[in-house]
Amino acid sequence: MNRNEVNAEVLSLEKRRNLKRNTLPALTMAGPVTFWMMVFVLLPLVYVIVISFMKRDAFGGIEYDFTVANYLEILQPVYLKVIWKSMKLAFLTTAICILIGYPLAYYIARKPSKVAAKLLMLVMIPFWTNTLVRLYSINLIGQPNGFLSNFLMNIGIIAKPLDILYSDGIVVVGLLISMLPFAILPLYASIEKLDKAYLEASSDLGAKPAVTFCRITIPLTFPGIVASIILVFIPSLGMYYVPEALGGGKVMLIGSLIRNQFLVTKNWPFGASLSILLVLITLVMLWLYTRIARLDDMEVF
Amino acid sequence: MDGHAEYIVSLVDVDKFFGSNHVIRKFNLNVRQGEFLTLLGPSGCGKTTILRMIAGFEDSTSGMIKVQGERVEDKEAFERDVNTVFQSYALFPHMTVFDNIAYGLSVKKVPKSEIRERVKEMLELVQLMGFEGRKPDMMSGGQKQRVAIARALINRPKVLLLDEPLGALDLKLRKQMQIELKRLQKKLNITFVYVTHDQEEAMTMSDRIAVLNGGVLEQLDTPDQVYKFPKTKFVADFIGESNLFDGTLEVISDETARVAGDAGEMMIECCPVEPGEELTVCVRPEVMKYSKTPVDGFTLSGIIKNMIFVGSQYRTLIVMDNGYEVKVNRVKPDKDVKEGDRVFLYWDLDDAVAICDRK
Numbered sequence: 001m002n003r004n005e006v007n008a009e010v011l012s013l014e015k016r017r018n019l020k021r022n023t024l025p026a027l028t029m030a031g032p033v034t035f036w037m038m039v040f041v042l043l044p045l046v047y048v049i050v051i052s053f054m055k056r057d058a059f060g061g062i063e064y065d066f067t068v069a070n071y072l073e074i075l076q077p078v079y080l081k082v083i084w085k086s087m088k089l090a091f092l093t094t095a096i097c098i099l100i101g102y103p104l105a106y107y108i109a110r111k112p113s114k115v116a117a118k119l120l121m122l123v124m125i126p127f128w129t130n131t132l133v134r135l136y137s138i139n140l141i142g143q144p145n146g147f148l149s150n151f152l153m154n155i156g157i158i159a160k161p162l163d164i165l166y167s168d169g170i171v172v173v174g175l176l177i178s179m180l181p182f183a184i185l186p187l188y189a190s191i192e193k194l195d196k197a198y199l200e201a202s203s204d205l206g207a208k209p210a211v212t213f214c215r216i217t218i219p220l221t222f223p224g225i226v227a228s229i230i231l232v233f234i235p236s237l238g239m240y241y242v243p244e245a246l247g248g249g250k251v252m253l254i255g256s257l258i259r260n261q262f263l264v265t266k267n268w269p270f271g272a273s274l275s276i277l278l279v280l281i282t283l284v285m286l287w288l289y290t291r292i293a294r295l296d297d298m299e300v301f
Numbered sequence: 302m303d304g305h306a307e308y309i310v311s312l313v314d315v316d317k318f319f320g321s322n323h324v325i326r327k328f329n330l331n332v333r334q335g336e337f338l339t340l341l342g343p344s345g346c347g348k349t350t351i352l353r354m355i356a357g358f359e360d361s362t363s364g365m366i367k368v369q370g371e372r373v374e375d376k377e378a379f380e381r382d383v384n385t386v387f388q389s390y391a392l393f394p395h396m397t398v399f400d401n402i403a404y405g406l407s408v409k410k411v412p413k414s415e416i417r418e419r420v421k422e423m424l425e426l427v428q429l430m431g432f433e434g435r436k437p438d439m440m441s442g443g444q445k446q447r448v449a450i451a452r453a454l455i456n457r458p459k460v461l462l463l464d465e466p467l468g469a470l471d472l473k474l475r476k477q478m479q480i481e482l483k484r485l486q487k488k489l490n491i492t493f494v495y496v497t498h499d500q501e502e503a504m505t506m507s508d509r510i511a512v513l514n515g516g517v518l519e520q521l522d523t524p525d526q527v528y529k530f531p532k533t534k535f536v537a538d539f540i541g542e543s544n545l546f547d548g549t550l551e552v553i554s555d556e557t558a559r560v561a562g563d564a565g566e567m568m569i570e571c572c573p574v575e576p577g578e579e580l581t582v583c584v585r586p587e588v589m590k591y592s593k594t595p596v597d598g599f600t601l602s603g604i605i606k607n608m609i610f611v612g613s614q615y616r617t618l619i620v621m622d623n624g625y626e627v628k629v630n631r632v633k634p635d636k637d638v639k640e641g642d643r644v645f646l647y648w649d650l651d652d653a654v655a656i657c658d659r660k
């Protein structure tokens with residue numbers, strides 16, 4: 001055998017080994033999920049992208065004729081307002097989630113692990129009860145002649161029945177209740193990982209607790225904060241059953257708008273373009289997240 | 302009580318419980334201004350807890366802790382004029398070397414120009430010029446160690462507390478850092494309270510060593526006194542190697558005393574023990590002697606189990622009739638005896654130390 005033959009032999013041996021050691025196990029392990037994702041995520045997404053560039057026909061179907069009109073329609077003030085409001089409420093929800101989730105996560109993370117597990121369970125239990133039931137019970141509590149209103153009137157705090165149902169406020173409450181666990185869990189994970197020695201070192205060097213919190217605790221748990229923001233903000237933005245149950249028809253958010261396009265007004269192409277907009281917002285957020293995570297050279301999940 | 306101005310750190314009757322666990326017992330310690338004092342003991346002896354109580358990370362259950370004559374039990378760590386070098390270094394991972402070292406000054410709102418000046422000074426002190434912009438995870442263990450020291454020293458503390466700072470380094474680097482730490486301490490004239498379980502490290506660097514066991518201070522003395530005159534059996538056993546013989550003091554003459562042990566009789570120099578009291582005789586392996594014939598006043602004997610070369614010296618193990626193994630170290634091999642021979646043990650009287658800590 002000359003050298004080339006030997007090389008070829010080695011190469012093919014390498015190939016066969018590679019196939020045996022790497023390719024086959026990879027296929028069996030990652031194959032089913034890959035297949036699933038292709039068929040049920042990628043294909044529908046491609047389909048949504050395609051119809052977002054199509055026209056709606058007279059009967060609520062799709063006319064396969066390329067147009068960017070759906071995207072231009074988003075720019076109409078009435079829709080921009082809906083998008084703006086959705087972002088505003090999602091932002092508010094996210095901010096409150098972090099503000100009340102962080103202290104709680106901190107508290108839980110500083111407990112012994114057995115206690116922490118139980119407390120986390122308490123956080124999770126409401127999450128396992130049916131969301132609609134929880135939302136409609138809030139709806140009932142918030143009714144003008146409901147329990148809360150009557151109670152406040154009876155003890156004389158308010159004179160007129162409460163008018164909180166179908167307001168932005170109660171929608172944010174609903175979003176908060178649905179989203180809080182998503183905020184707490186990544187926060188907990190990053191705070192729990194924080195080595196106490198850093199806090200001691202900071203204190204040792206003369207930093208008061210508030211300074212330590214701002215300069216050590218927050219930066220070192222920042223990836224957890226960003227993860228919480230993403231996990232809360234993105235679903236809040238597209239959430240449609242919360243404004244549906246608590247906002248009535250009055251609080252129109254982007255999720256409800258999309259739902260209406262598909263189910264009520266039968267304008268699938270416009271609904272699709274709105275969906276793509278949501279996906280794009282999500283991608284921008286994730287891109288920002290990876291930027292931040294890389295800048296800090298830290299991982300979070 | 303405040304008359305001891307020369308003591309920069311004082312612990313008076315300090316007790317510490319973790320739950321029902323009594324980890325520090327009636328602990329008294331006075332650290333002198335400018336000295337290198339080592340807390341030495343096996344793991345779990347409470348040495349780190351004492352350091353953490355001085356730093357303010359741990360509350361004492363009772364007793365008094367003073368720094369520069371001032372009681373600090375109620376002060377938080379950030380209010381105390383002591384700084385700590387942590388075992389894990391605890392360098393802030395999100396900050397550069399510069400920001401890590403500058404931290405102590407920047408939280409005190411020292412002007413930027415002064416911070417820059419002093420960080421530069423510190424970097425020169427620990428020989429890390431040019432590393433300002435690095436993040437800690439881009440540095441070796443030895444370099445991180447230097448950063449940790451610089452960060453703790455920049456506040457110009459009265460006392461520097463070091464919690465096994467060299468534990469994570471390899472042997473060669475550790476030896477190098479030992480010398481460097483000692484150099485720093487002398488140069489800056491700062492009091493060091495150093496925690497280690499490594500007795501060689503303690504011997505090399507310390508002015509005084511406090512030997513701890515089970516939350517109790519066994520002995521506080523200079524390294525050579527601790528080695529030459531251990532006060533308790535624990536110290537004799539923990540510091541270096543010892544052959545220990547229990548016995549009762551019998552006849553006492555002007556110069557010498559006889560001790561009767563269950564293994565036989567032996568002689569020691571006169572010591573401040575009443576006849577009839579129990580004591581332990583400690584003899585280091587390098588001064589232990591043996592011969593094939595009995596020596597006056599000694600009736601200890603045993604069989605040579607083996608003679609091995611352990612690198613720097615020859616080690617002979619002699620098993621006594623009660624099963625106790627006596628260690629003898631020699632620079633040159635002994636050709637007169639062989640394994641299995643019966644030999645008689647003795648020593649020069651001034652080589653033996655009497656320990657009476659049996660309560």
